[in-house]
Amino acid sequence: MALPEDEIREHPGVDDADDDLDGRSHAQGLTQLIRRSLGGLGTFAKRLLLGIVLLVVALIAIRAYLSTQGPPLRPWQTIVPVEPDAADIAKMDWRAYTQAEAAMFDDVHRKLQAKLDAHDRTPLNRYFDASLTSPLRFERDWNRSFVFEPRGEPRGVAVMLHGLTDSPYSMRSLAELYRARGFLVLVPRLPGHGTVPAGLTRAGREEWNAVVDMTMREAQRRAGTERPIHLVGYSNGAALALLHEMRWIERGQRSDVDRIVLLSPMIEVNRFARYAGLAGVPAFFTRYAKSAWLDLLPEYNPFKYNSFPVRAARESYLVTADLQRSLDTVSRQNRLAQLPPVLAFQSVVDDTVSARAVMGRLFDALPDNGSELVLFDVNRSRVMAPMLRAAATDWARDVLRRPRTYTLTVLGVASQDDATVLARSRAAHAPAITAQPIGMSYPGEVYSLSHVALPFADDDPLYGLHPAGQGGLRLGAVAVRGERNALVVSQDALSRLGSNPFHAYLLARVGEVIGEERR
Template structure:
C-alpha cells in the first residue's frame, strides 16, 4: 500500500498531541491530588489526639429496623444504647479527660443532667388540655432534641402534642456521626411521622417543623410523598435556618478523610477535633457528616425537581420559614431561590432576619453577603410573602417588619416592640431556635445550670485557646425569638 495522505498524517499528529496533553494534564491532576492528600495526612498528625468519644461509635438501629419500629420501640432501643455508651466511656476515658467542662463526666458543669434532664434523647411534650394538633420537630446536624425544646413548648401551649425524635448518630458522642447518616435520619423522620398520624387519627392537623438539617429532612419528606402520589400527611411546614444548600466544600469533603484509611492518620477523618463542653451539641465534626449533609441537600433538590416535573407543586402545603440573612453554615439565599421560588401561591412566607444596619456597624459588614435581603423586597411580584425583620434606619435601632405580600410589589412597614442589640451585628445559623432566656445558650439564662455558653466572654492572646475565638463569639440566641414564636402561633391558630 502507498504512504498515508498528508491529511491523515496531520490528523494523526494532532490526535497524538491531544492525547499527550491529556496524559500530562491527568498526571498533573494525579500529582496534585497526591500532594494534597499528603498535606492532609501530615495536618492530621499536628492537632489534638482523638479521645474516647471520637473512637467509640454507638451501635444503633439501622435504617431498615427504624423503618419497621414504633415510637416506643425506637425510644426503648435508644435507652439501651445510651446506657451502653455511658459504660463504654467510663471505661475508656483517661484521667486527663475527667475535667469540669467535659460533658461526658458525670457531675461536670457541662453534663446534660446539670440542666435537670438529658435533652439529648427523643421526647414528647403533651398539652395540658384537649389535643388540638400534633407537631413533629426535627433537629439539626450535630445538634440534639434540645434545640427544638423552645419551639416544642410553643406548640404544647397551644394544645399540640410535640414529638421530637433524636436523629441517629446524635446526642451521644461525635463518633456516632462516623456511622449514621441520611438513610437513618430519613427513616427516623418517617417513624416520627407515623407516630404523629397515630396520635392525630385524621382528626387534628399535623405540622412538620425542621431546624437546619432537620429542615432539609422535612422538605424531603413532603416532596417525596407528593412525587410518589401519596396523600399529604402534613398541613403546615415550619422551617428554621433550613439546610437547602451547603457550600461546595461539603460535596468533596469525603476526599479529606481518605488518609484515615491508615491508622496513623485516623484524625484526618475529622474536620474538627475539639473539647466537648457543649451539653447538647457536638463541637467535633467528622468528615462523613459534611458529606452526608451535602447528600441530603442534593436529595432535596432532586425531590423538588421531581415534583415540579410532575406538575404537582400545587400539592405542597404552606411553608413558613425563618432564615438569618447571613449564615456561615448554609447558603442563605438558596432558601429563596431553590425552594420558595419553586412554590405555588399557597400562602407560604419567608421571614428574613436582617443584619444590624446601624450607621456605625455598616462600614464593617460585607456588602456582598448582606444585600440580598434588600433585593428580596424588590423586583417582580412573588408567589409567596417576604418579610424582612431589621432596623428601622441607620440611626434607629428599633426593629420594623418590612413585608411584601404574595402577588404584590408594595412593601408594608410595621413597627415592633423590639430593638436590635447594640453589640450584635447579625444573627447566626445556630441562634434562631433559642430565646434569650435559654438556660444554656441565652444571654439572660434562667434555670439551675452553672454553664451558660450564651454569656461567655473570654479575652486574652490569640492562638491560645483550643477552640476558635469565632466559635465563642458566635451568637447563640435569637433576640427576635418572641417575634418568631408569635408568627408560628399565628399559623397554629
C-alpha cells in the same frame, strides 16, 4: 434491652510498619491504574489529567501528614455506638425506637466512663459526670427523644427535627409553644446524635430519613383523620422535613402534613461539603485516623457536638442533593401545588447554609399557596454598617422591590440612625410594602443573627445572650478577652451569637400559624 459487648466498636490499632507496607501496595496499584486510564488519551489530555491526579494525591498526602499532629483521639471520638440501621428502623414504632435508644445510651455511658483518664475528668468535659457541662446536671437529658403531651385532648400533632451535630434540646422552645397551644409534640433524636461525635462516623441520611418516616407514622396514628399535623425542622432537620414531603408527593400521595415550619433550612451547603469525603481518604490507614475529622475540639457543650467528622459533612451535602433532585422531579410532575404552606425563618448572613438559596432554590419554586419567608437582616446602623462585608449582606437590600408568589418579610432597623426594628412585608402579589414595628430595637452589640441562633430565646439558660436563672453554665453569654491563639476553643465559636434576640417575634408568628388550624 441490653446491647451485647460488641455493639460498640473502637478504631483498632495496627502496627506502623504494616501501615507503610499497605500504603506502598496501595500506591503501586493506584499508579498502574492511572497508567492504564491514560493510555487512550492525547498528550495534552494526559498531562492535564496526570497533573490533576498528582495534585489530589499531594493534597491527600498533606492531609495525612497533618492528621498525625496534635493530641490523640479521645474515647468520644473512637467509641462508635451501633444503632439500628435504616432497615431496622423501618420495622420499629416510636416505643421500640426509644427503648433501643435508652439501651444504647446506657451502654455508651458505661463504656465511656471506663475509658476516661485523669485528663478527661475536667469541669468542662460533658462526658465527665461531675463536670459543669454534663447533661446529667439538667432536669432531663435533652439529648434523647421526647414527647410533650398537652393538657386535655390534643387538637393537633407536631413533629420537630433537630439539626446536624445537634440534639432535641434545640427544639424545646418551639415544642413548649405547640404544647401550650394544645398540640402533642414528637421530637425524635436523629441517629448519630446526642451521644458521642463518633456516632456520626456511622449513622447518616438513610437512618435519618428512616427516623423521620417512623415518627411521621406515629404522628398519623396519634392525629387520626381529624387533627392537623405540623412538620417543623431546623437546619439539616429542615432539609429532612422537606425531603420527606417531596418524596411523599413524588410517589403520587397526598401530603401527610398541613403546615411546614422551617428554621435556617439547609437548602444548599458550602461547596466543600461535596468533596469532603476526599479529606477522609487517609483514614483508611489507622495511623491517619484523625483525618476522618474536620474538627477535633473539646466537648464542653452538653447538647451539641463540637467535633465534626468528615462523613457528617458529606452526608449533609447528600441530603441537600437528594432534596434538590426530588424537588425537581415533583416540579416536572406538576405536583408542587400539593405541598402545604411553608413558613420559614432565615438569617440574611449564614456561615453554614446559603441564605440566598433558601429564597432562590426553594421559595421561588413554591406554588402560590400562602407560604412566607422571614429574613432577619443585619444591623445596618450607622455604627455597624461600615464594618459589614458588602458581598455577604447587600443581596438582601432590594429583595422587597418586586412582588412574589409568597409573602416576604424582612426584619431590620428603621434607618441608620434609628435602631427600632421594623417588620417590612410584601404579601404575595401585593403592589406595596407594609412596615410594622415589632416593639424592640436591634441590640447594639449584635451585628447579625447566626445559623445556630434562631431556635433559642435570648434568655435561654444555656445559649441565651441574657440567660435566665442564677449560676449554672452560660455558653451564650461567654465574653472573654485576651491574646490570640491562646485558647483551645476557637475565638469565633465563643463570639458566634447563640440565641435569637427576635425569638419572641418568631414564636408569635408560629403561634399565628397554629391559631389558623381548626379547633
